[in-house]
Amino acid sequence: MQQQIDPNNLTKDQIVEYTRIQNDSAYFSEKFFTVNGEPYSLDKFPYARDIYKDESEFIILFLARSLTKSTIATNKITHKLVTLKGKGKSAIATAPTDNQAWRLTKEIFRPNIVESQHRALNKLIEAANGSDQVGEIDLANGSKWTSKGAWATGKAIRGPHRHYGVVDEMQDMTRTAWYVLLEVVNLPGRQIIAMGTGGPQGTLWHELWEKSDKKEWNGKRWTPTNKNATQGYSGYHLSQEWSPFETPATLADKKKSYPKTLYLTEVECAFFNGAGLKPAPYETTKGLVVTDINETRRLLNSITTKSIGIDWGNVTRWIVCGMTATNEPVLIRTGSWGDPNEVSEFEGRRVKSSATSAIERELEANERRIRKHLSDAINLINFEKPDYVMCDAGYSKKMPQELMAMFPKKVWAVTTGDRKESFPSWTVKNKDSDSRQLLPKEQWEYFCDVDHSAMCEILETHITNKTYHIIDIDQSQSIDEYLLELNMADIVEVESRETVKRRYSITRAHSYAASCYALLPFSKRRRKQTMLPMGY
Numbered sequence: 001m002q003q004q005i006d007p008n009n010l011t012k013d014q015i016v017e018y019t020r021i022q023n024d025s026a027y028f029s030e031k032f033f034t035v036n037g038e039p040y041s042l043d044k045f046p047y048a049r050d051i052y053k054d055e056s057e058f059i060i061l062f063l064a065r066s067l068t069k070s071t072i073a074t075n076k077i078t079h080k081l082v083t084l085k086g087k088g089k090s091a092i093a094t095a096p097t098d099n100q101a102w103r104l105t106k107e108i109f110r111p112n113i114v115e116s117q118h119r120a121l122n123k124l125i126e127a128a129n130g131s132d133q134v135g136e137i138d139l140a141n142g143s144k145w146t147s148k149g150a151w152a153t154g155k156a157i158r159g160p161h162r163h164y165g166v167v168d169e170m171q172d173m174t175r176t177a178w179y180v181l182l183e184v185v186n187l188p189g190r191q192i193i194a195m196g197t198g199g200p201q202g203t204l205w206h207e208l209w210e211k212s213d214k215k216e217w218n219g220k221r222w223t224p225t226n227k228n229a230t231q232g233y234s235g236y237h238l239s240q241e242w243s244p245f246e247t248p249a250t251l252a253d254k255k256k257s258y259p260k261t262l263y264l265t266e267v268e269c270a271f272f273n274g275a276g277l278k279p280a281p282y283e284t285t286k287g288l289v290v291t292d293i294n295e296t297r298r299l300l301n302s303i304t305t306k307s308i309g310i311d312w313g314n315v316t317r318w319i320v321c322g323m324t325a326t327n328e329p330v331l332i333r334t335g336s337w338g339d340p341n342e343v344s345e346f347e348g349r350r351v352k353s354s355a356t357s358a359i360e361r362e363l364e365a366n367e368r369r370i371r372k373h374l375s376d377a378i379n380l381i382n383f384e385k386p387d388y389v390m391c392d393a394g395y396s397k398k399m400p401q402e403l404m405a406m407f408p409k410k411v412w413a414v415t416t417g418d419r420k421e422s423f424p425s426w427t428v429k430n431k432d433s434d435s436r437q438l439l440p441k442e443q444w445e446y447f448c449d450v451d452h453s454a455m456c457e458i459l460e461t462h463i464t465n466k467t468y469h470i471i472d473i474d475q476s477q478s479i480d481e482y483l484l485e486l487n488m489a490d491i492v493e494v495e496s497r498e499t500v501k502r503r504y505s506i507t508r509a510h511s512y513a514a515s516c517y518a519l520l521p522f523s524k525r526r527r528k529q530t531m532l533p534m535g536y
Contacts, residue, residue, distance in 0.1 A: 021083070022083050022084055022085065024052075024053075025052045025053075025075065025076050025079035025080075026042060026048070026049050026052035026053065028079045028083070029042075029052070029075045029079065030042060031117070032112075032116045032117055032120055032121060033075060033078075033112050033116060033117070034111070034115050034116065034117055035071075037115075039117055040075075044244040045067075045068060045072075045244070046220075047067075047217045047222070047236075047238060047242060048068070048072050050221075050222055051072055051076075051236055052072065052075070052076060054234050055191065056191070056232055056233065056234035057190060057191060057192070057232040057233075058191075058192050058194065058208070058211075058212075058232055058233045058234065059073075059191070059192070059193045059194070059234050059235075059236075060194055060195075060208055060209055060211075060212045060233060060234065060235035060236070061073060061193065061194070061195035061196075061236055062195075062196065062197075062198075062209050062235060062236065062237045062238075062269060063195065063197070063236065063237070063238045063269060064197055064198075064238060064239050064240040064243070064266060064267055064268065064269035065197060065240065065243075065266050065267075066240060066243045066245045066246065067238050067240070067242065067243050069195045070103075070104060070107075070108060070168055070195065071108055073166050073168075073193040073195055074093070074104050074108040074109050074112070074166060075108070075112065076193065077091045077093075077109075077145075077164050077166055077191075077193070078108075078109055078112045078113070080163075080164055080191075081139060081141075081143040081144075081145060081164075082113070082121060082124055082139065082141065082143065086141070086143050087141045087142055087143065088141070088142035088143060089143050089144075089163045089164070089187075090143065090144040090145075090146070090160065090162045090163055090164070091143075091144070091145055091146070091162055091163065091164035091165065091166065092146045092147070092148070092157060092162045092164075092165050092166075092181075092184060092185065093105065093109070093145070093146070093147040093165075093166040093167075093168070094147070094148060094149065094150045094157050094165070094166070094167055094168075094177075094181060095149055095150070095167065095168040095169045095173075096149060096150060096151065096169055096172040096173055096174075096177075096484050096487075096488065097149040097151070097481070097484065097485075098135075098148060098149035098156075099149070099315070100149065100168055100169050101147040101148055101149050101150075101168065102134045102135065102147055102148075103168075104147055104166060104168060105134050105135070105137065105145065105147045106134060109137070109145055109147075110125075110137060113125050113139075123140060124139045124140050124141060125137065125139065125140070126140075127140040128140040130144075134147070135147055135148050146159075146162070149481075149484075150173065150174075150177035150180070150181065151177065151477070151480040151481050151483075151484045152174050152176065152177065152282055152286070152480050152481075152483040152484040152487065153174075153176055153177065153180075153480050153483075154174070154176055154177035154178075154179070154180030154181065155180070155477070155480060156477065156480070157177070157180060157181060157184055158180060158184065159184065160184075161184060161185070161186055161187050162184055162185045162186075162187060162190075163185070163187045163188075163189060163190055163191075164185065164190065164191050164192070165181055165184070165185035165190070165191075165192040165193070166192075166193050166195075167181065167192065167193070167194040167195065168195055168196070169196055170194045170195060170196030170205045170208070171196040171197055171198070171199040171203070171205045171265070172196075172484075172487065172488050172508075173196075173204065173205065174204070174282045174484065174487060175204045175282075175283075176282075178204055194208060197265050197266055197269050198264050198265035198266070198268065198269045198270045198271055198272070199265055199271060199272075199274065200271065200272065200273070200274020200277050200278065201271045201272065201273055201274055202274070203274075206271050208233070209235055209237075209271070210226075211229065211230040211233040211235075212226065212229055212230070212233040212234060212235025213225070213226050213229035213233070213234060213235055214226040214229070214235045214237060215234070215235060215236050215237065216237055217236070217237075217238055217242060219242075222236065237269065238269065239267065239268045239269050239270075240254075240266075240267045240268075240269070251267065254266075254267050255267070259492045259503060260492075261274075261277065261490075261491075261492045262492045262505070277490060277491045278487065278489070278490065278491070279456065279457075279459070279460035279463065279489050279490075279491060279504065279512070280459070280460065280463050280486035280487060280489050280509075280512060281487060282483055282484070282486070282487040284463060284464075285463060285470070285483050285486050285487070286483060287466070288463065288466065288468055288469060288470050289470045289471075289472045289479065289483075290469050290470060290471050290472065291472055291473060291475070293473060296471050296473055299322075299324065299330045299469055299471065300322070300330070300332070300471075302324040302325055302326070303322030303323065303324055303330060303332075304322075304323060304324065304325050305322065305323045305387050305388075305521070305522070306320065306321070306322045306323075306332070306384065306385075306386045306387055306388075307320075307321050307322075307323075307386050307387060307388040307389070307390060307518045307519075307520075307521050307522070308320055308321070308380065308381065308384060308386045308388070308389045308390070308518060309321060309390050309391070309513075309514040309515055309516070309517035309518030309519075310377060310389070310390070310391035310392070310514060310517065311391070311392055311510045311511075311513040311514040311517065312373065312391065312392055312394050312399055313510060314339045314342075314369065315336050315337065315338055315339055315510070316336060316337040316373045316376075316377075316510075317334070317335075317336045317482075317485065317510035317511055317513070317514045318334065318335060318336070318337070318377070318380060318514055319331060319333075319334040319482070319511070319514045319515055319518050320332040320333050320334070320380075320384050320386070320518075321515070321518040321519065323522045327467075327522070328462075328467045328468070328469065329462055329467070329468050329469070329518075329519055329522065330468075330469045330471065331468070331469065331470045331471060331482075331515070332471060333471070333478070334478050334479065334482045334511070334514075335478045336478070336481065336510075337372065337373050337376045337377075339369060340368055340369055340372045341365040341368060341369060370398065370399060373399070374399055374402055374403070377389075377391075377399075377403060378403070378406065381403070381407055381410075381411075386410070387410070387521070388410065388412065388518075388520075388521040389403065389407065389410055389411040389412065390412050390414055390448065390517035390518055390520050390521065391403070391411070391412075391413060391414065391517060392413070392414050392513065392517065393413040393414060393415050393447070394413075397413055397445075400412075400413035401413070401445065404443075404444070404445060404446060405443055408441060408443075408444070409441075409446070411446060412426075412446045412447065412448045412520075413445070413446065413447050413448070414447075414448050414449075414450065414455075414517050414520065415447060415448070415449045415450075416449075416450055416451070416452040416455060417449075417451070417452060418451065418452065418453075419449070419450070419451040419454075420451075421451065422451055422454040423450075423454070423523055424448050424449065424450040424455075424520050424523055425448070425449045425450070426446075426447075426448055427446075427447040427448075427449065428444060428445070428446055428447075429444065429445055429447075430444055430445075448520055450520060452503075452504065453502055453503060453504060455516045455517075455520065456489075456504040456506065456512070456516055457502075458516065458519050458520075458523060459512065459515050459516050459519055462519070470482075470483075481511070482511045483511075484511075485508075485509050485510050485511035485512065486509065486511050486512050486515070487509075488508045488509040488512070489504060489505065489506045489509035489512040490504070490505040490506075490509075491503070491504055491505075492504070492505045
């Protein structure tokens with residue numbers, strides 16, 4: 001039976017324990033939080049203890065992947081909100097995108113409370129009369145946790161002033177969004193924890209690191225290396241060498257197989273001379289935005305051909321692009337289709353499933369997503385009536401194939417790779433080529449195969465030459481999201497000086513991918529190859 005404690009008659013030991021819980025966030029985390037059902041422990045992360053103790057105004061966590069920086073930062077702020085000193089205080093967690101910010105809520109902050117040891121913290125949510133959503137959680141003690149993406153301009157995070165801030169994926173944060181955050185998190189006693197991995201020198205993230213005391217870990221203690229640090233900026237640097245999840249063998253394999261800049265950013269967590277390594281930097285693309293109504297009319301009236309680019313995913317990004325008579329692309333409008341499996345509220349809102357296994361539930365969720373995004377795509381195509389629809393083939397090619405059947409000779413599935421030729425190869429074929437009976441032409445497949453780097457360079461060239469126009473009369477949130485995702489594209493490697501062959505990383509830059517697809521029909525050289533069964 002658990003011992004009852006009289007709060008008005010505490011023993012000396014109980015007072016010491018209570019005081020430590022209130023003031024020591026590391027001790028609090030180990031005593032109350034869990035990870036995968038087990039008590040949270042710092043035994044494997046000795047470097048974290050000093051970070052927990054740090055009360056600097058700005059804490060810069062320049063840590064490689066798999067070093068639990070998101071957990072450390074969120075735990076620190078959770079402690080501030082749930083203890084007595086945090087009563088009635090507020091925090092905002094942000095990142096470049098909504099999903100990145102919401103991850104801190106779904107995977108760390110809320111589990112810290114509802115999955116706390118012995119359910120000690122559960123009533124902070126259960127007894128609260130307020131929000132329990134992915135973007136906002138009210139606690140019974142009057143404290144509030146908010147999470148939302150800053151995107152490119154930071155408009156999305158404007159609102160009530162906060163005491164604390166957590167910023168994830170800082171290497172992709174724009175300068176404008178950071179300045180907005182500073183205006184939002186400005187109440188007395190503020191603390192902002194910014195965290196990210198490596199990247200190019202000369203960026204905002206690099207500047208913040210240079211302001212800090214740049215502490216390095218030797219396995220036992222932290223040592224500051226910057227004698228000219230700005231007061232209030234405390235910085236910590238760790239490579240994956242210190243990760244308990246890595247071994248010398250895995251690190252050696254990464255060094256051998258990763259492109260150089262990827263290895264520097266993700267494993268060594270280093271800054272490097274990155275001049276020109278962003279193909280669509282925000283500072284450049286925001287200058288391409290057209291807000292003048294007369295200029296918008298001129299551009300729209302000069303469009304001769306229209307295409308749609310679609311980058312499938314849990315959240316699918318799409319763009320509608322027009323090409324003018326002078327061969328200058330115009331972004332007419334853009335948007336995204338959300339994941340229908342994503343819920344904004346935690347309790348009682350999730351779609352009921354009859355699936356019994358995790359694999360079955362995942363297949364069910366995937367099919368629900370496919371149906372929703374296909375329906376959205378059909379509506380978009382019917383409304384815009386484009387000349388071309390260019391979408392990534394996807395793993396199963398199922399989504400573009402269904403669109404091809406509905407819109408024959410209009411929808412193309414884009415496949416990319418390393419090809420000798422820099423221009424796209426256009427292939428039309430009967431998808432049932434093993435059958436003696438030909439399928440009707442509306443069921444044929446249309447493929448555009450293109451060198452990945454060459455495809456990415458098309459958009460980069462237009463951006464560099466300022467021949468890409470982005471219409472935004474309404475100053476919409478969708479354009480804010482679009483510009484941020486363009487900014488997330490990287491050039492990860494230069495293969496040789498002779499060929500100036502570069503590799504692009506656009507996995508997270510969905511806007512960049514969708515835009516590249518949309519521009520393929522307007523590439524200077526188009527070659528059609530018709531691959532049909534023998535004798536046709």
